[in-house]
Amino acid sequence: MSDFKKIVAANWKMKLNVGQSLELADAMASQFQDFSKQEVVICPDFLTLSLVGEKIKKTALKLGAQDMFWEERGSYTGEISPADLKELGCQYVILGHSERRGYLDEDYSIINKKVKAALKVGLTPIMCVGEKEEEKNNGQRDEVLQEQIRQGLSDIKLDAGQSLVLAYEPIWAIGSGQAIKDSDIQGSYSAIRSALKEILPEQHNEVFTIYGGSVDSDNVSQFAQAEEIDGLLVGGASLEAGEFFRIADNMIK
Numbered sequence: 001m002s003d004f005k006k007i008v009a010a011n012w013k014m015k016l017n018v019g020q021s022l023e024l025a026d027a028m029a030s031q032f033q034d035f036s037k038q039e040v041v042i043c044p045d046f047l048t049l050s051l052v053g054e055k056i057k058k059t060a061l062k063l064g065a066q067d068m069f070w071e072e073r074g075s076y077t078g079e080i081s082p083a084d085l086k087e088l089g090c091q092y093v094i095l096g097h098s099e100r101r102g103y104l105d106e107d108y109s110i111i112n113k114k115v116k117a118a119l120k121v122g123l124t125p126i127m128c129v130g131e132k133e134e135e136k137n138n139g140q141r142d143e144v145l146q147e148q149i150r151q152g153l154s155d156i157k158l159d160a161g162q163s164l165v166l167a168y169e170p171i172w173a174i175g176s177g178q179a180i181k182d183s184d185i186q187g188s189y190s191a192i193r194s195a196l197k198e199i200l201p202e203q204h205n206e207v208f209t210i211y212g213g214s215v216d217s218d219n220v221s222q223f224a225q226a227e228e229i230d231g232l233l234v235g236g237a238s239l240e241a242g243e244f245f246r247i248a249d250n251m252i253k
């Protein structure tokens with residue numbers, strides 16, 4: 001079991017050019033200079049990953065990637081090796097983000113291979129799940145989340161020292177300015193927990209269940225108070241160091 005209780009990760013997506021990523025890394029390094037609370041992770045794009053890693057290495061901030069391939073080495077043109085991410089100082093990797101599921105047709109059999117490969121090299125996977133708006137409106141939310149978890153975590157076993165993060169990101173909440181309502185937290189996370197109990201009967205307590213989708217410093221207290229939520233995956237609001245600091249500082253007590 002990890003020695004920290006909450007995790008807040010910044011997902012910069014493909015929103016910044018190289019210069020902007022480096023500037024933001026500098027701003028994060030100075031904003032988080034005296035911040036010692038665990039566990040805050042920055043996930044830049046691949047091209048700036050090692051440069052950003054250099055800039056934040058004197059702080060408590062951790063480095064994460066936004067994706068990776070499921071093999072460590074071989075004839076896989078254009079792909080990114082999990083072993084190389086590890087070598088470059090990454091500790092986390094986001095897997096199965098809905099933007100990759102949507103634009104690149106990633107499904108949970110692919111995501112499952114990636115989760116296994118990440119654990120194998122010692123990266124902590126942040127596996128994303130989340131329902132579409134129409135699935136929510138049709139009352140299919142719980143069923144969709146549970147099936148995603150069953151497939152994504154099929155045949156997974158956590159060895160000593162390995163952690164797993166499950167990010168619940170309702171697709172309709174991402175970048176929409178409309179986060180999940182308080183009244184929906186309990187229902188969705190209890191569906192998630194029961195699927196985790198089924199798939200990892202002895203280790204479900206070791207899985208961090210975090211939330212992502214339109215989190216900002218105005219609504220963070222809602223998530224900080226929710227017992228079910230062990231952390232946050234932050235997109236838009238992680239692109240400004242002061243705003244991201246307020247979120248992390250409020251979330252992690």
Ligand code: PGA
Pocket residue numbers: 011169173174175176212213214215233234235236237
């Ligand atoms: P958002 O993105 O915070 O901009 O809604 C979250 C995510 O996609 O991880």
